[in-house]
Amino acid sequence: MEKRRLTKEEIALCIAREISEGACVNLGIGIPTLVARYLAGEREVMVHSENGIIGMGPPAAPDEVDLDIVDAGKRPVTLVKGAAIIDHATSFALVRGGHLDLAVLGALQVSEHGDIANWRIPGDAVPGVGGAMDLCAGAKRLVVAMTHTDRGGEPKIVAECTYPLTARRKVCTIYTDLAVIDVGPDGLHLREIAPGWTAGELRQLTGAPLHVEEPVPVIALHGGAVS
Amino acid sequence: MEKRRLTKEEIALCIAREISEGACVNLGIGIPTLVARYLAGEREVMVHSENGIIGMGPPAAPDEVDLDIVDAGKRPVTLVKGAAIIDHATSFALVRGGHLDLAVLGALQVSEHGDIANWRIPGDAVPGVGGAMDLCAGAKRLVVAMTHTDRGGEPKIVAECTYPLTARRKVCTIYTDLAVIDVGPDGLHLREIAPGWTAGELRQLTGAPLHVEEPVPVIALHGGAVS
Amino acid sequence: MINKVVESAMTAVADVRSGSTILVGGFGEAGSPATLLQALIEQGATDLTMVSNNVGYDDYGLAALIARGRVRKMICAFPNYAAGIAFRNRYLAGQIELELVPQGTLVERMRAAGAGLGGFFTPTGAETELSAGKETRVIDGVVQVLERPLKGDYALIRGKVADRWGNLTYWRAQRNFNPIMAMAATTTIAEVSEIVPLGAIDPDVIITPGPFIHRVTVCPRYNPT
Amino acid sequence: MINKVVESAMTAVADVRSGSTILVGGFGEAGSPATLLQALIEQGATDLTMVSNNVGYDDYGLAALIARGRVRKMICAFPNYAAGIAFRNRYLAGQIELELVPQGTLVERMRAAGAGLGGFFTPTGAETELSAGKETRVIDGVVQVLERPLKGDYALIRGKVADRWGNLTYWRAQRNFNPIMAMAATTTIAEVSEIVPLGAIDPDVIITPGPFIHRVTVCPRYNPT
Numbered sequence: 001m002e003k004r005r006l007t008k009e010e011i012a013l014c015i016a017r018e019i020s021e022g023a024c025v026n027l028g029i030g031i032p033t034l035v036a037r038y039l040a041g042e043r044e045v046m047v048h049s050e051n052g053i054i055g056m057g058p059p060a061a062p063d064e065v066d067l068d069i070v071d072a073g074k075r076p077v078t079l080v081k082g083a084a085i086i087d088h089a090t091s092f093a094l095v096r097g098g099h100l101d102l103a104v105l106g107a108l109q110v111s112e113h114g115d116i117a118n119w120r121i122p123g124d125a126v127p128g129v130g131g132a133m134d135l136c137a138g139a140k141r142l143v144v145a146m147t148h149t150d151r152g153g154e155p156k157i158v159a160e161c162t163y164p165l166t167a168r169r170k171v172c173t174i175y176t177d178l179a180v181i182d183v184g185p186d187g188l189h190l191r192e193i194a195p196g197w198t199a200g201e202l203r204q205l206t207g208a209p210l211h212v213e214e215p216v217p218v219i220a221l222h223g224g225a226v227s
Numbered sequence: 228m229e230k231r232r233l234t235k236e237e238i239a240l241c242i243a244r245e246i247s248e249g250a251c252v253n254l255g256i257g258i259p260t261l262v263a264r265y266l267a268g269e270r271e272v273m274v275h276s277e278n279g280i281i282g283m284g285p286p287a288a289p290d291e292v293d294l295d296i297v298d299a300g301k302r303p304v305t306l307v308k309g310a311a312i313i314d315h316a317t318s319f320a321l322v323r324g325g326h327l328d329l330a331v332l333g334a335l336q337v338s339e340h341g342d343i344a345n346w347r348i349p350g351d352a353v354p355g356v357g358g359a360m361d362l363c364a365g366a367k368r369l370v371v372a373m374t375h376t377d378r379g380g381e382p383k384i385v386a387e388c389t390y391p392l393t394a395r396r397k398v399c400t401i402y403t404d405l406a407v408i409d410v411g412p413d414g415l416h417l418r419e420i421a422p423g424w425t426a427g428e429l430r431q432l433t434g435a436p437l438h439v440e441e442p443v444p445v446i447a448l449h450g451g452a453v454s
Numbered sequence: 455m456i457n458k459v460v461e462s463a464m465t466a467v468a469d470v471r472s473g474s475t476i477l478v479g480g481f482g483e484a485g486s487p488a489t490l491l492q493a494l495i496e497q498g499a500t501d502l503t504m505v506s507n508n509v510g511y512d513d514y515g516l517a518a519l520i521a522r523g524r525v526r527k528m529i530c531a532f533p534n535y536a537a538g539i540a541f542r543n544r545y546l547a548g549q550i551e552l553e554l555v556p557q558g559t560l561v562e563r564m565r566a567a568g569a570g571l572g573g574f575f576t577p578t579g580a581e582t583e584l585s586a587g588k589e590t591r592v593i594d595g596v597v598q599v600l601e602r603p604l605k606g607d608y609a610l611i612r613g614k615v616a617d618r619w620g621n622l623t624y625w626r627a628q629r630n631f632n633p634i635m636a637m638a639a640t641t642t643i644a645e646v647s648e649i650v651p652l653g654a655i656d657p658d659v660i661i662t663p664g665p666f667i668h669r670v671t672v673c674p675r676y677n678p679t
Numbered sequence: 680m681i682n683k684v685v686e687s688a689m690t691a692v693a694d695v696r697s698g699s700t701i702l703v704g705g706f707g708e709a710g711s712p713a714t715l716l717q718a719l720i721e722q723g724a725t726d727l728t729m730v731s732n733n734v735g736y737d738d739y740g741l742a743a744l745i746a747r748g749r750v751r752k753m754i755c756a757f758p759n760y761a762a763g764i765a766f767r768n769r770y771l772a773g774q775i776e777l778e779l780v781p782q783g784t785l786v787e788r789m790r791a792a793g794a795g796l797g798g799f800f801t802p803t804g805a806e807t808e809l810s811a812g813k814e815t816r817v818i819d820g821v822v823q824v825l826e827r828p829l830k831g832d833y834a835l836i837r838g839k840v841a842d843r844w845g846n847l848t849y850w851r852a853q854r855n856f857n858p859i860m861a862m863a864a865t866t867t868i869a870e871v872s873e874i875v876p877l878g879a880i881d882p883d884v885i886i887t888p889g890p891f892i893h894r895v896t897v898c899p900r901y902n903p904t
């Protein structure tokens with residue numbers, strides 16, 4: 001088995017697999033956005049956008065652009081059949097009130113307690129928070145999609161976050177290019193691992209203790225059209 | 228000048244006079260409901276009903292009845308041109324948020340401080356409050372329409388309410404069958420009096436001190452089609 | 455394929471457990487989910503806490519449920535009218551509990567539950583017996599009462615048109631409490647006049663979006679005879 | 680006859696005073712009242728507190744107002760993007776104050792103001808630096824932050840169709856913050872694509888009813904060139 005890291009698309013595919021039919025999901029910017037690509041097919045999923053869209057479709061083709069139909073990143077998108085428009089207060093009532101089955105977000109750090117830091121890099125010129133804290137506070141299930149380590153090779157999964165927190169004890173599962181890790185009351189549990197990697201190698205790149213039950217299943221990368 | 232008490236219709240007419248074009252008003256049950264009759268003509272007024280109607284029209288004729296279009300008393304009504312339907316939360320946001328220019332309510336007692344008691348008679352079998360407390364708390368201007376004395380001839384305008392309060396210090400003006408009385412920070416001010424009555428006679432029927440500036444204008448009962 | 459349409463009102467309420475808190479839409483009979491209430495009577499759940507503006511009429515729907523002793527507690531704004539005889543009889547006999555809530559506070563408490571808020575301060579009811587024992591504070595010179603969210607295990611609502619995702623519209627003042635209650639329950643069941651194909655409702659005119667609705671069933675408007 | 684229609688964006692904003700707090704609808708450019716903002720630039724009011732999700736783009740609308748030094752304070756959720764250069768320059772130079780508010784809290788604070796509520800508890804932002812110094816309490820096991828209402832002297836919003844009573848509809852996700860801001864200001868001014876005769880809008884599809892709107896003016900959608 002060739003030892004390798006998952007591509008962003010493969011991380012997105014893994015997350016898409018856990019989304020069941022009828023779920024209402026919010027997909028953040030970056031890898032999370034890619035998840036939408038793997039939701040098509042027999043499963044119907046309601047994709048929510050913070051600005052009041054339920055039933056958001058793919059990005060708009062040049063001849064479909066309507067500047068009033070945009071996603072959370074302000075890019076023109078489409079609406080699917082069955083889409084509904086709601087105001088911003090109702091949109092965040094949906095988010096905070098537990099009506100969102102799943103939120104998928106990127107992160108700078110996740111702690112072994114499920115704390116997440118994803119809104120502010122210390123020293124950033126202008127801070128911005130958007131809807132990140134609401135999504136973390138309110139989604140029934142919060143999963144993170146990110147690279148296992150930062151550009152300097154440092155672990156992004158840590159004992160305690162050092163970046164400013166977005167929310168405490170909210171992350172359920174972390175999907176990285178090396179592993180799928182569940183956050184339990186007693187810490188991190190390795191669920192699946194990237195092809196060719198060992199638990200020992202993963203521990204070296206993880207900043208908090210990892211519960212491991214050998215043999216660790218390898219992340220299955222078949223069964224979905226990974227482009 | 229013949230000495231007499233105003234009819235309910237005449238009380239309603241007096242109140243209608245103070246409603247200016249474009250006002251958004253809520254009219255309670257009883258005498259307040261009659262105010263609507265005197266709003267027609269050149270003035271356009273938006274009548275609000277707690278159950279989410281703005282632009283409520285007259286009661287429905289038999290052939291106009293729609294059981295889903297009712298007033299606060301659950302009687303079938305009509306909608307005027309320009310009517311809008313809102314949900315109950317938005318309807319009470321309108322009430323509590325100061326978007327209602329005027330609420331007209333009946334009352335059991337009003338105190339010289341503007342306290343109002345209108346939701347519960349002590350000893351009533353089953354209590355009910357409806358939207359009375361919200362209307363009192365939120366309308367920009369609250370006026371009361373009632374008889375000056377109760378069935379036993381006792382004053383309904385009192386120093387302190389003895390019936391359970393609906394709200395404190397909210398009533399701006401009291402319209403009775405004997406007088407129009409403004410509630411000021413220093414107590415009650417007689418604005419107008421019914422034909423043939425003297426301030427001295429009125430004081431006998433009022434349970435709190437009354438500021439009077441003689442001569443007291445007589446309530447004008449012309450200038451509106453009193454039926 | 456998402457399909458929230460169920461075949462009948464009976465199917466829709468089949469799993470309601472005794473002891474549940476149930477939000478019931480409608481203002482008087484306007485927008486009342488009368489067929490779902492009739493189904494609930496047949497279904498048999500008891501020891502219920504019912505939340506609704508009123509207490510039903512004569513001997514059908516909510517009133518019939520109360521008359522049959524199935525309601526432990528009523529949370530409402532306006533139970534005191536002649537046709538609310540079922541409630542009155544049991545209340546005077548000490549057989550049903552009443553939590554009386556100002557109408558605007560009632561709907562706002564359900565909105566808070568639906569919106570994931572822990573509570574809110576409102577001027578309504580301050581310094582009255584309905585706020586006795588509640589936390590109050592003066593905010594911007596106004597005495598305000600802290601009110602708590604009110605969540606249902608079930609909400610029974612009435613709409614006009616729905617699609618299989620549960621997107622809903624309402625006809626005129628049928629709307630009232632229904633869209634708010636839809637947000638505020640673990641399971642929301644809607645009875646509607648008509649089911650239309652997905653995409654047939656303009657996204658701009660949908661009042662309650664699919665994620666707030668769990669089951670939909672077609673029922674003609676219930677007219678007691 | 681009620682007639683809230685005014686002849687131009689300039690007329691609509693003529694009385695805005697320096698020092699005002701102004702709510703500005705839109706999410707990015709979708710639903711932004713760009714023509715009213717351009718009129719506000721010409722109008723001249725300064726020392727403004729602006730409330731909006733973003734801080735404008737390039738050098739028009741809100742961004743131009745900021746670039747000209749007319750904004751004392753910005754209350755927003757997301758000011759950090761490349762085209763928000765006007766805000767960034769002044770912020771880094773210490774020439775503009777920033778109150779950063781989570782997006783859901785921002786809109787809910789305005790709703791509270793519009794709904795006459797004194798504040799609310801929300802789990803959003805609890806135990807983060809954005810709730811530092813705010814009252815918190817544990818409610819049902821969740822740490823919640825007390826947030827205060829946020830009211831505007833003016834709201835500038837964008838809609839699709841209006842009538843002379845100020846009843847409004849919105850096109851698609853142009854809606855966003857607009858209906859909430861409409862409730863939350865002393866004076867709400869709407870720019871719309873079209874005015875239709877009274878009664879031409881179905882009462883069931885009106886999103887913002889007349890009492891929340893004070894002035895309406897027709898403006899084509901503003902497209903920066």
